[in-house]
Amino acid sequence: MEHQHQLSDENFDDVAAYEQVQRLFMAAVELPVESQFSWVESLTDIHPLIVKQVLAALKADAACGANSEESDGQAPALAETVHGNQGKTQKSRSRVFPPIPNYEIIEEIDRGGMGVVYRARQHRPDRMVAIKMMKMGAFSSETDVERFLNEANAASSLDHAAVVPIYEVGEFLGEPFIVMKFIDGETFSRVLKRGEISTTEAIQKLCVVSQAIADAHEHGIIHRDLKPSNILIDRNSGKPWVTDFGLAKNLDTDASLTSAGDIMGTPGYMAPEQAFGQSKTASPSADVYGLGAILYVILTGRPPIQSVDGDIAKTIELIREHDVVAPRELSRAVSHELNTVCIKALETDPALRYSHAGEFGDDLQRCLDGEAISARSRGLFRKIHRWTRHRPGLAVTLVTVGVFYVYHLIVDSAGLLPNDDFFKTTVSIVVLLTVFNAWFWQHWLRRTQGAAWTLYAWTTGEVALLTCLLLAGDGASSGLIPAYFVLVAASGLRCRPMLIGYVTTLSVVGYVSLWAYSARATQETVTPLVGIPTLLALCLVGLIQYIALRKSSVSLESQVSTRLDRVHSKSQ
Amino acid sequence: MKYEETVIPDISGDPVDMVIVDDLLERLAELNPRHARVFELRCFGGLDVSETASVLEVSVATIKNDWRFARAWLASQLNPEPK
Numbered sequence: 001m002e003h004q005h006q007l008s009d010e011n012f013d014d015v016a017a018y019e020q021v022q023r024l025f026m027a028a029v030e031l032p033v034e035s036q037f038s039w040v041e042s043l044t045d046i047h048p049l050i051v052k053q054v055l056a057a058l059k060a061d062a063a064c065g066a067n068s069e070e071s072d073g074q075a076p077a078l079a080e081t082v083h084g085n086q087g088k089t090q091k092s093r094s095r096v097f098p099p100i101p102n103y104e105i106i107e108e109i110d111r112g113g114m115g116v117v118y119r120a121r122q123h124r125p126d127r128m129v130a131i132k133m134m135k136m137g138a139f140s141s142e143t144d145v146e147r148f149l150n151e152a153n154a155a156s157s158l159d160h161a162a163v164v165p166i167y168e169v170g171e172f173l174g175e176p177f178i179v180m181k182f183i184d185g186e187t188f189s190r191v192l193k194r195g196e197i198s199t200t201e202a203i204q205k206l207c208v209v210s211q212a213i214a215d216a217h218e219h220g221i222i223h224r225d226l227k228p229s230n231i232l233i234d235r236n237s238g239k240p241w242v243t244d245f246g247l248a249k250n251l252d253t254d255a256s257l258t259s260a261g262d263i264m265g266t267p268g269y270m271a272p273e274q275a276f277g278q279s280k281t282a283s284p285s286a287d288v289y290g291l292g293a294i295l296y297v298i299l300t301g302r303p304p305i306q307s308v309d310g311d312i313a314k315t316i317e318l319i320r321e322h323d324v325v326a327p328r329e330l331s332r333a334v335s336h337e338l339n340t341v342c343i344k345a346l347e348t349d350p351a352l353r354y355s356h357a358g359e360f361g362d363d364l365q366r367c368l369d370g371e372a373i374s375a376r377s378r379g380l381f382r383k384i385h386r387w388t389r390h391r392p393g394l395a396v397t398l399v400t401v402g403v404f405y406v407y408h409l410i411v412d413s414a415g416l417l418p419n420d421d422f423f424k425t426t427v428s429i430v431v432l433l434t435v436f437n438a439w440f441w442q443h444w445l446r447r448t449q450g451a452a453w454t455l456y457a458w459t460t461g462e463v464a465l466l467t468c469l470l471l472a473g474d475g476a477s478s479g480l481i482p483a484y485f486v487l488v489a490a491s492g493l494r495c496r497p498m499l500i501g502y503v504t505t506l507s508v509v510g511y512v513s514l515w516a517y518s519a520r521a522t523q524e525t526v527t528p529l530v531g532i533p534t535l536l537a538l539c540l541v542g543l544i545q546y547i548a549l550r551k552s553s554v555s556l557e558s559q560v561s562t563r564l565d566r567v568h569s570k571s572q
Numbered sequence: 573m574k575y576e577e578t579v580i581p582d583i584s585g586d587p588v589d590m591v592i593v594d595d596l597l598e599r600l601a602e603l604n605p606r607h608a609r610v611f612e613l614r615c616f617g618g619l620d621v622s623e624t625a626s627v628l629e630v631s632v633a634t635i636k637n638d639w640r641f642a643r644a645w646l647a648s649q650l651n652p653e654p655k
Contacts, residue, residue, distance in 0.1 A: 018603040022641050029640065053648065060647035061640065 017050060024054045027173065029061065030099045039098065043173075100172045103131060103179070119182060122167075128182040129167060132244075133175055145176055152178050154221055155245035162212035164232065164243040180243065185235040189228035192297060202298045203338075203364055205233065205240040210291055210361030212242050217284045217357055221245055226290025227269035228297060269293040269303060271350070284357065285350035291360055292345025292353070299327040299334045304346055325390075325446065337367045344375040390446070393458065396490070397438035405431050426472035430465050437461040455494055459503050462487055467510040475518030476511065476526040481534065484511060485541050492545035500549065504542025508535060596649050600642065607642040610635055 024046070028036045040054050097105035103120045110117040115134040122129050134148070149169055156166035168179035188205070191197050209231060213223060223230075223245050232241040271289035296304045304324040324346050328339040341363045347353045354360040354375070363373045388395040408427055411417055417424075441458035448454055466487065470478050484507040491503040511534065519525040601608035606628065613619045613627060625635045 015603055018645075021645070022604075025641050025644065026637060053645075056648035057641065057644040061644035063647065 017047075017053075020046070020050055021053045021057065024050070025057050025061075027099065028054065028058055031097075033062065035097065098133065098172055098175075100131065100170075100177065103129070105131065120179075122179070130164075130180045130182045131177055132180065133172070133177045135175065145171075149176055152176075158216055158219060158221060158245060160212045160215045162208050162240055162242055163216065163245065164241045183232040183234055183241050183243075185233045185241075187229045188231035188233055188240065188294070189297075191233050192228055192301075199298060200368060203295070203368060205231075205238075206291065206294055206298065207361050207364050207368070208240050209242055209294075210357050210364065213287050213291065214356060214358035214361060216245060217287070222284055223287050223290065225269075226287055226294065228294055231294070283350065285353045285355070288345050288353045288355075288357055288360055289350075291357060292342055295338070295342045295364070296324070296327060296346065299338060299342060300330045302330075335367065337373050340375050341367060341373060391442045392493075393445070394438045394442040397434065397462075400486075401431055401434050423472055426469060430469045430472075434462065434465050437465065452496065452499075455496065455499055456502060459487070459491055459499065460506065463503065463506040463510050467514060470510075470514055471517060475521075476515040476531065477518065481511070484538060488538065488542050489545060492549055495549065497546050497549050500542055500546045504539060507538055507542075511535060511538065592650065593646070596646055599649075600646065604642075606630070607638050607645075610638040611642045611646065614639060 024040060024043070028040050031039055036058050037055060040051055040058065043051060097108075097118060100120075102123050104123065105118045105120040107119050108116060109119050109130065115132055118131045118133070120129050120131050121127075149171070152166060152169045156169060159165070164183060165181045166178055167181065170177055170179075192202065213226070216223065223242065225244060226242075230242065230244045232243055233239070234241065269290055271286040293304050296302075324343075326339055327334045327342050328336070334342075341360070344363075345353055345360055354363070359374065363375055366373050405427075412424070437458065441454050441461070445451070445454045445458070463484075466480070466483050470476075470480060473480065488500065488504050488507055491500045511531075515526055515531050597608055597611065600611065609628060610624055613624045614621075619627065621632055621635050621639065624639075625632045628635070
């Protein structure tokens with residue numbers, strides 16, 4: 001065999017490929033026959049040609065009679081060896097499980113974007129376990145895998161009655177896996193969804209969870225991804241178990257974005273500072289937020305922030321404009337104490353939250369026992385601050401209208417206004433309608449969690465009311481014409497470039513109709529020397545706002561496109 | 573991938589085309605000399621597993637694995653698409 005020593009460079013890749021085929025083949029034949037094929041087919045990160053060859057070899061192996069041990073004794077006839085017994089090749093293919101040594105996987109329990117959870121039997125010691133296998137795609141690099149394993153290692157040191165113990169951390173064919181105690185039960189989110197649990201009972205479980213989290217924090221371990229689906233409820237004892245400690249830390253959040261997103265899919269439980277991609281610096285207060293978010297679900301039946309299906313723009317907006325709607329606003333059944341505890345845990349500013357998960361748990365317990373809680377409901381200033389944060393448009397409208405109305409009253413009492421009762425009545429009505437318009441649409445904006453159409457309706461109302469007011473007054477020559485500019489400029493605060501265009505167009509239409517009206521109805525009309533520059537300036541202000549917004553990072557559209565760009569460039 | 577070019581159309585009847593088998597064995601020897609030796613010794617030499625193991629001075633388990641994979645690989649190259 002003179003070829004033996006002539007392994008040229010161009011053969012090298014073939015040799016490597018052959019070795020890979022052999023390795024996979026040997027791993028596959030360790031599996032039960034019916035699951036070999038599907039396991040190989042599930043190896044998505046292997047080159048398709050390699051997979052094809054492994055499958056072909058497996059088929060041939062099955063045809064030869066896979067019981068090679070029995071054919072060991074006597075050398076088989078060549079024809080039989082290479083042709084095999086093709087009548088037997090059709091094997092049923094069923095689900096396949098990775099053949100991790102010392103474990104026998106029984107069934108798949110759960111499957112998510114990051115990996116799969118199996119129920120398995122460990123051989124030594126003989127016990128039931130849960131195995132979480134992470135997909136390679138969940139990580140952006142080898143070092144991330146290593147960090148993930150280290151993190152799981154650290155979490156395995158936790159010893160608390162409400163933390164799912166980790167038995168083993170390892171890698172199988174390059175994919176990291178974690179072996180945990182098998183909890184016979186279901187997730188807290190499912191329990192809550194079924195609604196067969198009383199609020200008190202659910203809060204009691206959350207108290208236990210809080211103590212477990214507090215214990216973990218004392219050991220320097222942060223969960224980072226607290227949510228109802230990471231809490232398991234034991235079917236028999238009803239005991240809660242926290243799982244997946246610290247595992248979210250090293251996952252590639254951008255990768256999760258592409259798969260319709262763990263980050264975007266359940267942003268409701270993620271602390272705002274985490275949602276902005278600072279998860280690697282998350283502190284214990286992020287977990288306090290998570291606990292508060294779970295309390296919020298218990299009290300109101302929905303997460304503090306509801307994701308908007310597939311609309312990244314809206315979800316980002318929600319997280320950014322983050323202060324949540326108080327549970328009591330959604331359900332009057334929520335007590336003041338629970339409301340206060342929940343709000344304090346969900347403060348956007350981490351410094352205002354409970355500094356410790358234990359404090360949160362203690363306050364929760366006090367609520368249940370009917371004792372006084374440590375959290376103070378917020379002072380008057382903070383309440384006003386919060387109210388305006390929640391209703392920025394309404395607050396600004398109130399202030400602006402108030403200032404102008406006070407001005408109106410002053411000039412009126414000074415006798416500077418012509419004695420025209422019709423005009424004064426119109427002013428009062430328009431002021432009331434403007435406030436009502438703002439209140440009504442602000443309400444709808446909150447109800448719909450920022451639906452764009454409410455903003456368009458709102459601004460339409462404002463421009464229409466202003467035009468009415470001017471029609472009743474001095475028309476196109478009124479001193480209030482700059483109010484159009486104010487409206488156009490203010491529309492830029494909505495972070496929607498299209499809205500600016502819309503308001504500018506409306507304002508131009510309003511001004512032109514005023515002009516036309518005063519030209520027809522009154523003697524003293526506006527000369528084109530005033531009207532045309534005003535129109536041009538109006539358009540220019542709109543254009544400037546539009547360009548400024550498109551260039552700025554707060555534009556919702558540009559945020560979405562850059563995020564998507566990042567995802568695309570990563571996947572290439 | 574070079575394998576694609578060397579894949580031989582299905583030859584369904586006996587006897588096995590020895591020229592093709594020889595070509596494949598040469599190819600196998602390039603990829604993994606020991607696998608080719610195991611196959612030759614067992615198939616043409618008529619040795620059993622333990623005899624092959626002592627000739628090549630490796631363990632019986634290794635020979636079993638080598639044999640199983642070499643046989644499967646050769647068969648899959650010979651019959652690219654089993655019916």
